[in-house]
Amino acid sequence: MKKGRAFSLLSGGLDSLLATRLIMDQGIEVVGLHFITPFFGYQKKGQEARYQERWKELYGIDARIIDVGDEYLRILRNPRYGYGRNFNPCVDCKIFLFSRAKDIMEEEKADFLVTGEVLGQRPMSQRRDTMRIVERDSGTEGFLLRPLCAQLMKPTRPELEGIVDREKLLGITGRGRKPQMELAERMEIRHYPAPAGGCLLTDPEMAKRIRKFFNQSPQATVNEILLLQVGRHFQLSEDQHLVVGRREEENERLMELFREGDTLLRVQGIPGPLGLLRGRADEEGLRMAGSIVARYSKAKDQDRVEVHYGKDGETFPGRLFVSPAGEGQISGLRF
Numbered sequence: 001m002k003k004g005r006a007f008s009l010l011s012g013g014l015d016s017l018l019a020t021r022l023i024m025d026q027g028i029e030v031v032g033l034h035f036i037t038p039f040f041g042y043q044k045k046g047q048e049a050r051y052q053e054r055w056k057e058l059y060g061i062d063a064r065i066i067d068v069g070d071e072y073l074r075i076l077r078n079p080r081y082g083y084g085r086n087f088n089p090c091v092d093c094k095i096f097l098f099s100r101a102k103d104i105m106e107e108e109k110a111d112f113l114v115t116g117e118v119l120g121q122r123p124m125s126q127r128r129d130t131m132r133i134v135e136r137d138s139g140t141e142g143f144l145l146r147p148l149c150a151q152l153m154k155p156t157r158p159e160l161e162g163i164v165d166r167e168k169l170l171g172i173t174g175r176g177r178k179p180q181m182e183l184a185e186r187m188e189i190r191h192y193p194a195p196a197g198g199c200l201l202t203d204p205e206m207a208k209r210i211r212k213f214f215n216q217s218p219q220a221t222v223n224e225i226l227l228l229q230v231g232r233h234f235q236l237s238e239d240q241h242l243v244v245g246r247r248e249e250e251n252e253r254l255m256e257l258f259r260e261g262d263t264l265l266r267v268q269g270i271p272g273p274l275g276l277l278r279g280r281a282d283e284e285g286l287r288m289a290g291s292i293v294a295r296y297s298k299a300k301d302q303d304r305v306e307v308h309y310g311k312d313g314e315t316f317p318g319r320l321f322v323s324p325a326g327e328g329q330i331s332g333l334r335f
C-alpha cells in the first residue's frame with residue numbers, strides 16, 4: 001500500500017477511537033484532533049498533557065487538544081441548519097469542526113480525515129443526506145473517510161489511491177452498539193466513555209438555560225457560558241445576574257470565573273456559599289444578592305445576617321446586614 005498520513009476527529013467516544021485505530025492498524029500515521037468548547041471537552045482545558053498521555057497509554061493514539069470555543073459561539077448564535085431537539089446545532093457543529101480539521105490537514109500536508117461516524121446512528125446528523133451536506137459545506141468531499149461504515153459509502157480518495165485498504169473497513173449501520181463493543185474487545189480497548197452524553201447542548205436543562213442566556217445576550221462569551229454551568233442562578237434585574245455556589249468546588253470555580261466588574265459576596269463568619277453578582281452593584285442589587293446568599297447559608301433561619309462583599313475577587317471589605325430571602329422573594333428570579 002502507498003504510505004499516507006491522516007488526521008482523525010477524536011471526540012473521545014468509542015466510535016472515534018475505533019475508527020482511528022482501524023486506520024492506524026493499516027500502518028497509516030494518524031493524529032487525533034480533539035476539539036473542545038465550553039459545551040464539550042472543556043474539563044481538559046489546562047490539563048491537556050495529562051489527557052494526551054492517557055490516550056497514548058490506553059489506546060496508543062497521539063492526539064492534540066484544540067480549544068475552538070470563541071469561534072464556536074459564533075456558530076451557535078445563528079446555525080444555518082438550525083438546532084436539534086435542544087440547543088444543539090449538530091449539522092453546523094460538524095461542518096465547523098470538519099472544516100477546522102481540513103485546514104490542519106492541508107497545512108500539514110496530510111492525505112485525508114477520519115471520523116467515527118456510523119451511518120444511521122443519529123437521527124439528524126448521521127443520515128446519508130446530512131452526511132453529504134456536511135462534506136459539501138466543510139469542503140471535505142472525497143477525503144473524509146468513515147472507517148466504521150465506509151463499505152456502505154462511495155469510495156474516498158485514500159481508498160482509490162491505494163493508501164487505505166477498503167477491504168479492511170467496515171459496514172456498520174444503525175444505533176446498535178454490539179459491533180463496536182466486539183471490535184473494542186478485539187482491539188483490547190477496555191476503558192472508554194459511555195456513549196452519548198458529553199455535549200451540554202443536548203442536556204435539556206442546561207440547553208434551556210444557555211438558550212435563554214443567548215437570547216438575552218447574543219454576544220455571550222466563553223466566560224459567561226462557563227459561569228452558566230456553575231451553581232444556582234438568579235436574574236435580579238435586566239443587567240444583574242447572581243450565581244450562588246452549592247459546594248466548595250463551585251465556590252472555587254466562581255473565584256476562577258470572577259472578572260472585573262463582578263462582586264463577590266459571602267456570609268460573615270459562617271462557612272457557606274459564595275455569591276457572584278455580575279452587573280450593576282447598586283445598593284438594592286447588593287441587598288437582594290446578599291439576602292439570597294444568606295438564604296443558602298447556615299444562617300438561613302436568623303433574622304439578621306451580616307454579609308461581606310468585595311470587587312477585587314479576593315477581599316471582602318464591604319458590609320451589609322440582610323434578612324435571608326424567602327421562597328416568595330426568589331421564585332420569580334430563578335434563571
Ligand code: SF4
Binds near residue numbers: 094125199
Ligand atoms: S451533540 Fe454537540 S458536539 Fe455533537 S454534533 Fe451535536 S452539537 Fe456538536
